[in-house]
Amino acid sequence: MEITSPKSEDGAAVHDLVAACPPLDTNSLYMNLIQTTHFAQTCALAREDGEVIAWVSGHIPPEEPDTFFLWQVAVGEKARGKRLPKKLIADIFSRPACKNVRYLKTTITPDNDASWGLFRSVARWLGAPLKDELFFDKERHFKGRHDSEVLVTIGPFDLPPSG
């Protein structure tokens, strides 16, 4: 198994993995291609026998240089339970692009138990508090088309040792 930043040729496999991991929203393949090019330094994938088995996408918001905003994490069903999300996040944190990162933010829908379990575990790993607040509201922002998204902030923390 290898963990790397993505290349543009990985965009289609990333798109397929996200589609195979409900309840994640799929995005356009073009958007995944942009992630694997412009945002490659803040995304990571795990590959086994040539297949993309796990994916973390994110970016550093322009106004928040100390924050890694994690957009999506997807682990193929067969690869779950092996701590791959933390390994991918650790790989991203080890890169020069993240040298000023002290906070991890992400959004979670209230009913996504796997995601809440994962990010509570990430907060313990980073030794930092976790707080949550409403970010995008079901009615105000999604006009009833999607559940509310809760903003989870973990930090401040010191970057974990890489490797």
Ligand SMILES: CC(C)(COP(=O)(O)OP(=O)(O)OC[C@H]1O[C@@H](n2cnc3c(N)ncnc32)[C@H](O)[C@@H]1OP(=O)(O)O)[C@@H](O)C(=O)NCCC(=O)NCCS
């Ligand atoms: C969420 C997901 C990425 C977790 O992957 P994973 O490989 O099982 O995660 P890990 O092995 O690293 O487990 C991390 C923690 O999450 C917890 N967890 C994982 N799945 C869980 C579930 N279904 N319910 C509750 N907790 C869960 C684990 O118990 C572990 O906690 P611990 O460290 O206290 O033991 C994976 O289930 C997935 O891809 N789901 C579909 C997509 C999704 O919902 N993504 C998150 C939203 S962005």
